[in-house]
Amino acid sequence: MKSAQPLNGRHALVTGGSRGIGFAVAQQLAGLGARITLMGRDAAALDEAAGRLSGQARVGFVRGDIAQRGQVLQAFAQAREAFGSIDILVNNAGQAESQRFDRVDEETWQRMIAVNLSGTFHCMQAALPDMLERKWGRIVNVASTAGLIGYAYVSAYCAAKHGVIGLTRALALEVARKGITVNAVCPGYTETDIVHGAVENIVNRTGVSPDQARATLAERNPQGRLVQPDEVARAVAWLCLPDAGSINGQAIPVDGGEVMAG
Numbered sequence: 001m002k003s004a005q006p007l008n009g010r011h012a013l014v015t016g017g018s019r020g021i022g023f024a025v026a027q028q029l030a031g032l033g034a035r036i037t038l039m040g041r042d043a044a045a046l047d048e049a050a051g052r053l054s055g056q057a058r059v060g061f062v063r064g065d066i067a068q069r070g071q072v073l074q075a076f077a078q079a080r081e082a083f084g085s086i087d088i089l090v091n092n093a094g095q096a097e098s099q100r101f102d103r104v105d106e107e108t109w110q111r112m113i114a115v116n117l118s119g120t121f122h123c124m125q126a127a128l129p130d131m132l133e134r135k136w137g138r139i140v141n142v143a144s145t146a147g148l149i150g151y152a153y154v155s156a157y158c159a160a161k162h163g164v165i166g167l168t169r170a171l172a173l174e175v176a177r178k179g180i181t182v183n184a185v186c187p188g189y190t191e192t193d194i195v196h197g198a199v200e201n202i203v204n205r206t207g208v209s210p211d212q213a214r215a216t217l218a219e220r221n222p223q224g225r226l227v228q229p230d231e232v233a234r235a236v237a238w239l240c241l242p243d244a245g246s247i248n249g250q251a252i253p254v255d256g257g258e259v260m261a262g
Helices: 020-031 045-052 069-083 106-132 155-176 193-206 210-218 229-240
Strands: 009-017 035-040 059-063 088-090 138-144 180-187 250-252
Touching: 009 020, 009 069, 009 106, 009 250, 020 035, 020 045, 020 088, 020 155, 020 229, 035 045, 035 069, 045 059, 059 180, 069 106, 088 106, 088 229, 106 138, 106 180, 138 155, 155 180, 155 193, 155 250, 180 193, 180 229, 193 210
Parallel strands: 009 035, 009 088, 035 059, 088 138, 138 180, 180 250
Antiparallel strands: none
């Protein structure tokens, strides 16, 4: 009989873990038996989120900005001190800003790359030595359908998320024989702070109501709705299971059928 907690004894670090998809992922992994480290920038939000999970598993948090390599290394070292080697890394933290391409300034471009792409790179490099030593690991990058297709007015975000997909595939090949898998999950428009910001932006630019703005985003999904964080989290959790060892280098859309592999 298979264990009800197949990740028992594993240590999972989830970036952007205090809310939205990150918190939902942490809930799923805790339910599967993993020890959980939440990482983010807001200590109060992390503390509150860890408290909500504390009855489900051993949970801690570390504070750090994934765009700053030094902060990543320090945070990961603190996570190891608390819960041991990192077996599972979920790169969920991200940020999106909307602007017409010819108005994207250098600062915005660099910020989108730093948070969404370089931050993923920093965290992967920080976690990988533990996985190589233990000959087992799961890395799941929460990318976006924007990493698979183009979206107007978020060119820098699209470029960064396309980069995350490429990085995922490259590392997956490097570690394919080392007991480690590297995959990406690509949500469509999901009920998160990023979408709430997109709704506000549409309202401000067009004058439509918030409900109309949400409907505009939901129209991209053939199911006519926004994806829910728990739906993304369940896909992430599946990729972290021991039984998912043959799934490697994939970018899996969670979008109701908006993006289909050709």
